[in-house]
Amino acid sequence: MLYCIGLGLSDEKDITVKGLEVVRRAEKVYLESYTSILIVAKEKLEEFYQRPVIIADRELVESDSDTILQGAISTDIAFLVVGDPFGATTHLDLLLRAKELNIPVKTIHNASIMNAIGACGLQLYNFGQTVSMVFFTDTWTPSSFYDKIKENVGCGLHTLILLDIKVKEQTEENLIKGRRIYEPPRYMTVAQCATQMLAVEENRGEDVYNKNSLAIGIARLGSDDQAFAVGTLEQLTCWDMGSPLHSLVLVGRKIHDMEIDFIKDFAIDKTQFDFHFAQNP
Amino acid sequence: MLYCIGLGLSDEKDITVKGLEVVRRAEKVYLESYTSILIVAKEKLEEFYQRPVIIADRELVESDSDTILQGAISTDIAFLVVGDPFGATTHLDLLLRAKELNIPVKTIHNASIMNAIGACGLQLYNFGQTVSMVFFTDTWTPSSFYDKIKENVGCGLHTLILLDIKVKEQTEENLIKGRRIYEPPRYMTVAQCATQMLAVEENRGEDVYNKNSLAIGIARLGSDDQAFAVGTLEQLTCWDMGSPLHSLVLVGRKIHDMEIDFIKDFAIDKTQFDFHFAQNP
Numbered sequence: 001m002l003y004c005i006g007l008g009l010s011d012e013k014d015i016t017v018k019g020l021e022v023v024r025r026a027e028k029v030y031l032e033s034y035t036s037i038l039i040v041a042k043e044k045l046e047e048f049y050q051r052p053v054i055i056a057d058r059e060l061v062e063s064d065s066d067t068i069l070q071g072a073i074s075t076d077i078a079f080l081v082v083g084d085p086f087g088a089t090t091h092l093d094l095l096l097r098a099k100e101l102n103i104p105v106k107t108i109h110n111a112s113i114m115n116a117i118g119a120c121g122l123q124l125y126n127f128g129q130t131v132s133m134v135f136f137t138d139t140w141t142p143s144s145f146y147d148k149i150k151e152n153v154g155c156g157l158h159t160l161i162l163l164d165i166k167v168k169e170q171t172e173e174n175l176i177k178g179r180r181i182y183e184p185p186r187y188m189t190v191a192q193c194a195t196q197m198l199a200v201e202e203n204r205g206e207d208v209y210n211k212n213s214l215a216i217g218i219a220r221l222g223s224d225d226q227a228f229a230v231g232t233l234e235q236l237t238c239w240d241m242g243s244p245l246h247s248l249v250l251v252g253r254k255i256h257d258m259e260i261d262f263i264k265d266f267a268i269d270k271t272q273f274d275f276h277f278a279q280n281p
Numbered sequence: 282m283l284y285c286i287g288l289g290l291s292d293e294k295d296i297t298v299k300g301l302e303v304v305r306r307a308e309k310v311y312l313e314s315y316t317s318i319l320i321v322a323k324e325k326l327e328e329f330y331q332r333p334v335i336i337a338d339r340e341l342v343e344s345d346s347d348t349i350l351q352g353a354i355s356t357d358i359a360f361l362v363v364g365d366p367f368g369a370t371t372h373l374d375l376l377l378r379a380k381e382l383n384i385p386v387k388t389i390h391n392a393s394i395m396n397a398i399g400a401c402g403l404q405l406y407n408f409g410q411t412v413s414m415v416f417f418t419d420t421w422t423p424s425s426f427y428d429k430i431k432e433n434v435g436c437g438l439h440t441l442i443l444l445d446i447k448v449k450e451q452t453e454e455n456l457i458k459g460r461r462i463y464e465p466p467r468y469m470t471v472a473q474c475a476t477q478m479l480a481v482e483e484n485r486g487e488d489v490y491n492k493n494s495l496a497i498g499i500a501r502l503g504s505d506d507q508a509f510a511v512g513t514l515e516q517l518t519c520w521d522m523g524s525p526l527h528s529l530v531l532v533g534r535k536i537h538d539m540e541i542d543f544i545k546d547f548a549i550d551k552t553q554f555d556f557h558f559a560q561n562p
Contacts, residue, residue, distance in 0.1 A: 008297060009390060016391070017301060018294040084392060086399025096542055107400055109290060109392030109503050110297070111365060114405050116390040118367025124395050125411050129438055132406075155432045157410055222390050261377055 002072040002098050004085035006110025009222030011040045012048040019108045023049045027075035030056040030068055032091070037165065037185075037245065038082050039223055053080070057168055061090060065097050072103045083112030113221060113247060117160050120216050120228050120249060121262030127160055128152030128252070133193050134164045135186070143200045149250060150208045156254035161197075163188035163246050187244035190217035190229070194236040194248065209233065214251040214276055216263060217241050231268035232276075239268065253280075283353035283379055285366035287391025290503030292321045293329040300389040304330050308356035311337040311349055313372070314448065318466075318526065319363050320504055334361070338449055342371060346378050353384045364393030394502060394528060398441050401497050401509050401530060402543030408441055409433030409533070414474050415445045416467065424481045430531060431489045437535035442478075444469035444527050468525035471498035471510070475517040475529065490514065495532040495557055497544060498522050512549035513557075520549060534561075 003022045008014030015023070023029055031042065033055045038045070046053050056079070060067065071077045085091050085107050098105050118124050129152060131145040145161070152159045166186040174181045198211055211234035219227040219241035229239055236248070251263075260277060267273035284303045289295030296304070304310055312323065314336045319326070327334050337360070341348065352358045366372050366388050379386050399405050410433060412426040426442070433440045447467040455462045479492055492515035500508040500522035510520055517529070532544075541558060548554035 006392065011299075013299040013302070014297050014390075016289060016295050016297050018292075020298060021294070084396045084399065086396070086405065092402070092404070092539060092543060096539070099546065107503075109295075109397040109400070111287065111390030111392055112396045115365045115367070115393045115396040118365065119388055119390070121373070123373070124367065125413075127411075128409055129436070130406050130408075151436045155410070155436075222388075258373060258377070262373060265380065 001076050002069065002103055002105045003076060003078045003108060004091065004095070004105065005078055005080050005108045006084040006112065007038060007080050007082050008110040009083060009113070009116055010220070011038065011223070012045050014110065014222070016108060016110060019110070020049070022076065022108065023051060023078050023080070025076065026051070026078035028054060028071055029078045029080065030054045031080045032056050032061060032082070033167065037167075039220065058090075061094060065094050066101075068094070069098055069101055069103055072098070073101070084110050084114070087112045087114065111222065113160070113162065116222050117218070117247070117249065119221060119226070120218055120266070122158050122216070122249060122251070122259050123256065126158050126252060126254060126256070126259070128155055128157035130160045130162060132162045132164070133188065133196060133248075135166065135188060135192075136196055136199075141196075141200070143204060146200050146204055146206075146208060150206065152252065153208050153250075156252045158252040158255075159250040161193060161248045161250065163190075163193050163248065165245070188246065189244075190219065190241045190246045190248050191237050191239055193246070194233045198233055198237065209250060212276075216249040216251065216266065218247045218249065219243070220245065221247070228263075228266040229268055230263050230266040230273065232272075235268050282357050283350065283384055283386045284357060284359045284389060285372065285376070285386065286359055286361050286389045287365040287393065288319060288361055288363050289391040290364060290394070290397055291501070292319065292504070293326050295391065295503070297389060297391060300391070301330070303357065303389065304332060304359050304361070306357065307332070307359035309335060309352055310359045310361065311335045312361045313337050313342060313363070318446065318448075320501065339371075342375060346375050347382075349375070350379055350382055350384055353379070354382070365391050365395070368393045368395065392503065394441070394443065397503050398499070398528070398530065400502065400507070401499055401547070403439050403497070403530060403532070403540050404537065407439050407533060407535060407537070407540070409436055409438035411441045411443060413443045413445070414469065414477060416447065416469060416473075417477055417480075422477075422481070424485060427481050427485055427487075427489060431487065433533065434489050434531075437533045439533040439536075440531040442474060442529045442531065444471075444474050444529065446526070469527065470525075471500070471522045471527045471529050472518050472520055474527070475514045479514055479518065490531060493557075497530040497532065497547065499528045499530065500524070501526065502528070509544075509547035510549055511544050511547040511554065513553075516549050
C-alpha cells in the first residue's frame with residue numbers, strides 16, 4: 001500500500017495521529033521536498049518519527065517514480081507531503097502511475113495553505129481560483145496569473161496567490177555542462193510578489209488592480225510566529241515579512257463587514273485602512 | 282489561551298499530534314457540533330483523548346460564547362472543530378469576541394473539505410468559489426448558489442457545493458411553544474442536491490448547467506469508505522451514495538486531461554463518460 005500522508009504546515013507535530021502510526025510502521029518513508037518546505041529540518045522529523053526519511057526530489061518523483069511504487073506492491077510505503085497530498089499536480093501524476101500498476105493507495109489528509117488561509121480572517125467561501133506567481137527573469141514574465149485574477153476581481157472575490165520556491169536550481173552553465181551543482185534555495189517574498197504584480201498591471205493596463213488595492217501578506221502560516229500584514233500593494237512592495245514561506249491575498253470587492261473587522265488588526269497603517277473602506281464602502 | 286483545534290475529516294485519529302497534546306492538558310474540551318459531524322461518536326473521542334468532551338451546540342457558541350471564553354483567560358481551553366477551525370463563519374465570530382476580551386487564541390489547523398476535495402482528482406487551482414446548498418422547503422428555495430455557480434461556469438471553473446445539515450432542528454410548533462424537542466438530524470444527499478440544482482435551472486433558465494452536465498458526488502471524504510461517483514446531474518439525482526456526509530462538485534469546462542484520466546475511474550457509466558468528452562472536447 002502507498003500511503004500519501006500530509007504533514008500540515010509547520011513542524012513535526014503537525015502530522016495526524018493516524019499519519020504518524022503509518023510512518024512508524026512503514027517499510028520506507030519518503031519526503032517530497034520540492035513543491036513546499038517544512039520549517040523543521042529532516043533530522044528533527046527523523047528523531048520524532050523514529051524512522052529514517054528519504055528525501056524525494058523532483059527527479060526521483062517525476063522520472064523515477066517506479067522506484068517508490070515498486071516497494072508499495074508488497075509492503076507499506078509512506079510518501080510524505082508538506083501540507084495536503086493533493087496540493088500539487090505532481091502527486092496526482094504519482095497516483096495515476098500507481099493506478100496503472102494496480103497499487104492500492106490511501107491518502108491521509110492534512111491542512112494546507114488552501115484551507116488554512118482562512119486564518120487571515122477572510123472567509124474561504126469568498127475566494128475565487130488560486131493562482132501561482134513565479135520568479136520573473138529578464139526574458140520570462142508570464143502573466144497568466146493576471147487573467148485569472150481579473151476573473152476573480154470581476155466577481156468581487158479574494159485571490160490567494162502562492163509564491164514560487166526554487167529548490168535544487170542549476171545555473172544555465174551547470175545545466176548545459178551536466179554538473180550537479182545547485183544554487184541556494186530561493187523563496188519569493190510578499191514584497192517581490194507585490195512588485196511583480198504592479199509591473200504586470202503597468203504593462204497590461206487593464207486596471208485589474210492598482211497600487212492602492214488592498215492585499216494581505218502572509219508569512220509562515222500555521223507556525224508559532226506566523227505573520228499577517230494588511231496594506232496596499234504599494235505598501236507591501238517594501239514590507240519585510242521575515243523568513244519564508246510567504247503568500248499573498250488580493251482582497252476582493254465583496255468583502256464582508258466581519259472580515260473587515262478581523263483583518264483590521266493586521267493593518268500596517270490603521271488610519272489608511274479605515275480611509276480605504278471610507279473611500280470604497 | 283483558547284486553542285481552536287481542527288479534527289480533520291473522519292475519526293478520532295485524524296487530530297494532529299500537536300492538537301492531541303493540547304486536548305490532553307486543557308482545562309476544558311469543547312466540541313463544536315452543529316456545522317459538521319465526525320463519523321465517530323463523542324464517547325470514542327473521549328476514550329481516545331482520555332478527557333471528557335463538552336458538546337457545544339449553536340446556542341452555546343452563538344449566544345453564550347463568553348462561558349467558553351471566560352475559562353480561557355487563566356487556563357487553556359480546547360475548542361474542537363470538525364475539519365479546520367476556519368471552515369465556518371461562526372468560529373470567526375467566536376475569535377472576534379476573544380479579541381475583544383483580549384484572550385489569546387491559537388489555531389491548530391487540519392484538513393477540511395475545502396482542501397481534501399482534491400482527492401476526487403480535480404486540481405484545487407481549477408475551483409472557483411465554494412457554494413452552499415440548503416434544504417428547500419415549500420416556501421423557501423433560495424437560488425443565490427445559482428448566481429455563484431454561474432460566475433464559476435463563466436470562467437470554466439469547477440464548483441464545490443457543500444450540502445446542508447440540520448442538527449437540533451425544531452418543528453415550527455415546538456419552536457413557538459418553546460418546547461426543546463428536536464427532530465432527528467438530517468444530512469442532504471448528493472441526489473437531493475442534484476435534484477434541487479436542476480429544479481433551479483428549470484426555474485431560472487439561464488443555461489448555467491443542465492441535466493447532462495458532468496458532476497462528482499462525494500461521500501464520507503477522508504474516511505476508509507469514502508466514495509466518488511462521476512456522472513451527469515441527471516444520473517446523480519437517483520444515485521445512492523450511502524451514509525453522510527455528502528458533497529458535490531460541478532465539473533468546469535476547463536478540465537485538464539490529467540483530471541479526466543483521474544476521475545474516469547469513478548464514472549457511473551464509463552461509455553457515457555467517454556461520450557461526454559467526445560462531445561465536449
